[in-house]
Amino acid sequence: MRMSLSKPLSVLAIPAFADNYLWLIHNGVNAAIVDPGDAGPVLDVLRERKLTLTAILLTHHHADHVGGVPGLLAQYEVPVYGPHNPAIRGITHPLREGDRLTVPGLGLALSVLEVPGHTLDHIAYVAADAGWLFCGDTLFAGGCGRLFEGTPAQMVESLAKLTSLPDHTAVYCAHEYTLSNLKFALEVEPENMALLTRIGVEQKKREQNQATVPTFIGLEKSTNPFLRYTEPAIMDRLTSVGRLATREAIPAFAALREWKNAYR
Ligand SMILES: [Zn+2]
Numbered sequence: 001m002r003m004s005l006s007k008p009l010s011v012l013a014i015p016a017f018a019d020n021y022l023w024l025i026h027n028g029v030n031a032a033i034v035d036p037g038d039a040g041p042v043l044d045v046l047r048e049r050k051l052t053l054t055a056i057l058l059t060h061h062h063a064d065h066v067g068g069v070p071g072l073l074a075q076y077e078v079p080v081y082g083p084h085n086p087a088i089r090g091i092t093h094p095l096r097e098g099d100r101l102t103v104p105g106l107g108l109a110l111s112v113l114e115v116p117g118h119t120l121d122h123i124a125y126v127a128a129d130a131g132w133l134f135c136g137d138t139l140f141a142g143g144c145g146r147l148f149e150g151t152p153a154q155m156v157e158s159l160a161k162l163t164s165l166p167d168h169t170a171v172y173c174a175h176e177y178t179l180s181n182l183k184f185a186l187e188v189e190p191e192n193m194a195l196l197t198r199i200g201v202e203q204k205k206r207e208q209n210q211a212t213v214p215t216f217i218g219l220e221k222s223t224n225p226f227l228r229y230t231e232p233a234i235m236d237r238l239t240s241v242g243r244l245a246t247r248e249a250i251p252a253f254a255a256l257r258e259w260k261n262a263y264r
Contacts, residue, residue, distance in 0.1 A: 009108055009130065011172060012039065013042050013211050019176045020064055021213060023134060030054040032104030034134045035174055037064035039071025054105025058082030059136030060122040073141050079104060079162030083121040089219035095123055118145030135162060140173045141215040142181030144226040150253035152231040163227055167218030178202050184263050185225045188237055229253045
């Protein structure tokens, strides 16, 4: 691990597969990778930028988030942080809600949130001082993860933990799903002016082949239907399309998630 000539920390998106982002946190000398689904593109960036890998951080067990761990460990003997899930190979530091860690080689302080819903083992990392959130497949720009393992009530609670972070928190989610998420958001909330403005902004970014993430907690709160389902206009919309018969929050969230699953 080289400690000399380090620069302020920054976060770099490494595209992988069709639409994943692997997040590389680095200081110009050392680097930590979040959710390396594939080792190849990470090793390429480390080589190109002459960075030394000093840690691996995992959010949940899906292959597109952990598949690159063995390939990275073959080149770098580094600690692997992740959920308490024995099914994920290579984790040296299993983490729970409230745990804190300092990323080796970077000095970055992180705290851990348990955010079940997309999977039961899902955790998120908060860098409070930097104002960064690494949330895997829990919260997306304009959407949220599918409920493969958890219940709507669990996801509601998990998303509430994330939205309790300051509005300026940068949200590093793991996929570029933004435009299709916002298309659905507009179907749900056609009168939301903040949403209409955002769609124009994000479309321009994609036309220029730019990532639409990180997003920000404040922007999500004003435009993401999965954080806004208790708004009367959204409840009315869910009722008018025959998906909701109450005014309760969790059934509304569940109805919204099911509508999105069926939406093309
Ligand atoms: Zn996943």
